[in-house]
Amino acid sequence: AQSVAQPEDQVNVAEGNPLTVKCTYSVSGNPYLFWYVQYPNRGLQFLLKYITGDNLVKGSYGFEAEFNKSQTSFHLKKPSALVSDSALYFCAVRDISGGGNKLTFGTGTQLKVEL
Amino acid sequence: DAGITQSPRHKVTETGTPVTLRCHQTENHRYMYWYRQDPGHGLRLIHYSYGVKDTDKGEVSDGYSVSRSKTEDFLLTLESATSSQTSVYFCAISDRDTEAFFGQGTRLTVV
Numbered sequence A: 001a002q003s004v005a006q007p008e009d010q011v012n013v014a015e016g017n018p019l020t021v022k023c024t025y026s027v028s029g030n031p032y033l034f035w036y037v038q039y040p041n042r043g044l045q046f047l048l049k050y051i052t053g054d055n056l057v058k059g060s061y062g063f064e065a066e067f068n069k070s071q072t073s074f075h076l077k078k079p080s081a082l083v084s085d086s087a088l089y090f091c092a093v094r095d096i097s098g099g100g101n102k103l104t105f106g107t108g109t110q111l112k113v114e115l
Numbered sequence B: 001d002a003g004i005t006q007s008p009r010h011k012v013t014e015t016g017t018p019v020t021l022r023c024h025q026t027e028n029h030r031y032m033y034w035y036r037q038d039p040g041h042g043l044r045l046i047h048y049s050y051g052v053k054d055t056d057k058g059e060v061s062d063g064y065s066v067s068r069s070k071t072e073d074f075l076l077t078l079e080s081a082t083s084s085q086t087s088v089y090f091c092a093i094s095d096r097d098t099e100a101f102f103g104q105g106t107r108l109t110v111v
Helices: none
Strands: A003-005 A010-014 A019-021 A024-026 A033-038 A044-050 A056-058 A064-068 A073-078 A087-095 A102-105 A109-114 B004-007 B010-013 B019-025 B031-038 B042-051 B054-057 B064-070 B073-078 B087-094 B106-110
Touching (some): A003 A102, A010 A019, A019 A109, A033 A064, A044 A056, A044 A064, B019 B087, B031 B073, B054 B064
Antiparallel strands (some): A033 A087, A064 A073, A087 A102, A087 A109, B031 B042
16 A cells, blocks of 8 residues: 655744755555645645656646655755745645545645744 | 535534535536545545445545535535544545545534
8 A cells, every 4th residue: 555654743944945845655656646735724735746757846836846766755845935835735645546536645744934 | 626615614513413514516527535634644535436426435434425426516424423533524526637626624523
């Protein structure tokens, strides 16, 4: 069975500094990986995905993620953090059995961007 | 939120009572999902549907049932609510090769 680990419950960063939110995965076969963001009292919003191709994936709101097959990682990055980026971030891997887009999520990382 | 409406948005119910949550989509997507979100667990799949009347279990299906009688509606039923089912429930939709889009969630409290 596939799994995703987000080793940090919380990440703190100063506004204007680069940010990284870590994610490692375990799957059999090729991974389909996703990042979602959740603002307070809202649903999850899709940020970006890796299916195949370039290891650097660009997504919404200036976020990008780097896929590293040898390290089984898919870290989320942004060159310059904003206070408005403060939210809960989830990494997820797709379960390809049975079709559709069933997702296995990590436990989430709370990002706090401070002035 | 990609044409997904969950109802109700908040509900308080008593232990042992049945509860039904509704997910309605206007995107005509084939796949629909129910997840629950709990601290320390992220989101976990309860049930999903791959077409009208076609459903299957997810990771945490015990105590839950679902029905999909038409493309746009996916119902989640707690047959006899327990305190362990206090959670935030999210519906999601997708097509076969698209990312999943989520509703705004239903906060359920079982007292």
